[in-house]
Amino acid sequence: MNGYNFAYLDEQTKRMIRRALLKAVAIPGYQVPFGGREMPMPYGWGTGGVQLTASILGADDILKVIDQGADDTTNAVSIRHFFQRVAGVETTTATTAADVIQTRHRIPETPLRSGQILVFQVPIPEPLRFIEPSEQETRLMHALEEYGVMHVKLYEDIARYGHIATTYAYPVKVDGRYVMDPSPIPKFDNPKLDGNPALMLFGAGREKRLYAIPPHTRVESLDFEDHPFEIQRWEHSCALCGSDRSYLDEVITDDKGGRMFVCSDTDYCQTRRGEVA
Amino acid sequence: MTMEKGTVTQHRGASSAAWPGLADPAHDSQRLFRQILGAMSEPGTLTTLAVPAPPQAAPSDALGAALWGVILTLCDLETRVWIAADLDSPPLREALTFHTGARITDDPANADFALLTHESFDPQTPFALGSDTYPDRGTTLLVAVERLANAEPWILSGPGIETIRALDIGDSPGCRALMDRLAANRASFPRGLDMIFGCGARLAAVPRSTRADSREVN
Numbered sequence: 317m318n319g320y321n322f323a324y325l326d327e328q329t330k331r332m333i334r335r336a337l338l339k340a341v342a343i344p345g346y347q348v349p350f351g352g353r354e355m356p357m358p359y360g361w362g363t364g365g366v367q368l369t370a371s372i373l374g375a376d377d378i379l380k381v382i383d384q385g386a387d388d389t390t391n392a393v394s395i396r397h398f399f400q401r402v403a404g405v406e407t408t409t410a411t412t413a414a415d416v417i418q419t420r421h422r423i424p425e426t427p428l429r430s431g432q433i434l435v436f437q438v439p440i441p442e443p444l445r446f447i448e449p450s451e452q453e454t455r456l457m458h459a460l461e462e463y464g465v466m467h468v469k470l471y472e473d474i475a476r477y478g479h480i481a482t483t484y485a486y487p488v489k490v491d492g493r494y495v496m497d498p499s500p501i502p503k504f505d506n507p508k509l510d511g512n513p514a515l516m517l518f519g520a521g522r523e524k525r526l527y528a529i530p531p532h533t534r535v536e537s538l539d540f541e542d543h544p545f546e547i548q549r550w551e552h553s554c555a556l557c558g559s560d561r562s563y564l565d566e567v568i569t570d571d572k573g574g575r576m577f578v579c580s581d582t583d584y585c586q587t588r589r590g591e592v593a
Numbered sequence: 594m595t596m597e598k599g600t601v602t603q604h605r606g607a608s609s610a611a612w613p614g615l616a617d618p619a620h621d622s623q624r625l626f627r628q629i630l631g632a633m634s635e636p637g638t639l640t641t642l643a644v645p646a647p648p649q650a651a652p653s654d655a656l657g658a659a660l661w662g663v664i665l666t667l668c669d670l671e672t673r674v675w676i677a678a679d680l681d682s683p684p685l686r687e688a689l690t691f692h693t694g695a696r697i698t699d700d701p702a703n704a705d706f707a708l709l710t711h712e713s714f715d716p717q718t719p720f721a722l723g724s725d726t727y728p729d730r731g732t733t734l735l736v737a738v739e740r741l742a743n744a745e746p747w748i749l750s751g752p753g754i755e756t757i758r759a760l761d762i763g764d765s766p767g768c769r770a771l772m773d774r775l776a777a778n779r780a781s782f783p784r785g786l787d788m789i790f791g792c793g794a795r796l797a798a799v800p801r802s803t804r805a806d807s808r809e810v811n
Binding site: 321322327328330331332334335336337338339340341342343344346348349371372373374375431455456458459460490491493494511513515528529530531532533534 | 618619620622623624626627629630631633634635666667668669671672705724725726727728729731733751752753754755782783787800801802
């Protein structure tokens with residue numbers, strides 16, 4: 317595309333983000349501040365993820381973009397088109413074929429492999445923000461590893477509902493040190509963070525923070541001995557592909573109470589249906 | 594661009610002209626960065642950077658192509674670089690300034706990147722370790738080492754390593770001191786030093802999150 321550098325961002329910005337990414341990888345789970353740029357899309361549309369993707373993407377990479385697991389929703393389609401225009405890269409919907417996957421709020425069902433990079437779009441990177449509004453304080457709490465308040469928050473769920481009611485953006489501890497917000501992925505996806513062979517990068521555009529989980533890193537979801545971490549379960553299987561182990565979306569089909577459950581990961585669902593057919 | 598380069602090197606003499614830049618800055622630096630990112634996220638893995646080597650003249654011949662590639666990829670006018678005495682030379686300074694615009698500093702505590710060799714590594718050099726609240730504000734060491742191989746004595750584990758990975762950077766006292774310094778990173782975590790090792794065109798990285806143990810001690 318004429319008039320723009322490869323992948324939209326100028327080289328100076330890319331270098332700044334690349335240096336921050338190396339520090340993020342060196343200190344897993346720590347939020348590195350970076351000089352976030354204004355992107356040609358509003359905050360909340362994945363500007364953090366887009367800047368990370370633009371800084372790592374190469375002309376030979378194959379890019380996949382998903383929004384809540386789907387390749388064909390507005391956010392995914394617009395970001396995919398963005399990189400097709402400004403970087404001219406090949407895109408795919410197949411998880412297995414992608415080198416870089418930018419995601420909004422899901423981890424693909426198909427296991428990732430070594431060498432792949434998963435880029436998360438993050439709205440609020442600070443897991444302690446709803447407990448402590450001051451950035452200075454939360455930074456100090458991370459420095460002192462003062463995370464007891466996070467357990468209090470989870471305990472309040474138990475006191476009120478009898479179980480931990482947090483279902484997404486479920487806090488994790490990375491390599492036994494930093495408590496980290498895994499972005500608003502369903503807690504169903506939390507176990508996939510642990511020991512994943514792919515590199516996982518997180519970018520928050522409005523808050524101008526990025527962080528990382530290197531491959532094969534220990535990632536634990538916070539819990540209690542008597543209330544261990546549990547993922548969501550469904551009584552249904554996917555109405556389209558029959559999977560009983562994927563994350564399901566409930567779809568209302570009429571105004572008489574009709575509903576069906578389908579996979580949120582469209583590539584996984586379509587691949588399974590292709591295999592069955 | 595080529596015109597500009599020619600003009601500048603004429604003014605500065607032939608010494609720094611021999612230091613190559615990246616032929617295609619946007620795509621070459623992307624490719625190199627992905628290799629460096631891969632090395633940093635899987636500590637101890639060896640990768641070979643396809644970059645033109647710096648001139649084979651003392652004292653700068655010790656730097657090697659891989660570390661020169663790291664400099665070209667990561668340094669710019671926002672970064673401060675500290676150079677150890679055994680690598681320091683007017684041509685290197687000129688080439689660094691010419692190709693990257695990086696500022697050269699005499700204060701290791703103020704440096705984003707430090708260039709050194711295993712021979713000039715001194716554990717007492719006060720490089721920046723970052724603070725407890727901003728551990729990212731630390732110096733990244735770019736160190737030319739004796740050799741790079743996935744062999745004992747050093748056993749690495751931690752993030753980026755599925756079980757364990759062996760790394761050998763050499764037998765010199767400096768190489769030993771480097772690995773001892775990396776092993777000490779755990780005690781000060783999240784403050785610490787991240788190191789990128791170069792040997793010719795080969796490169797490996799060991800960030801502060803890695804646990805490094807010596808087989809010989811055990």
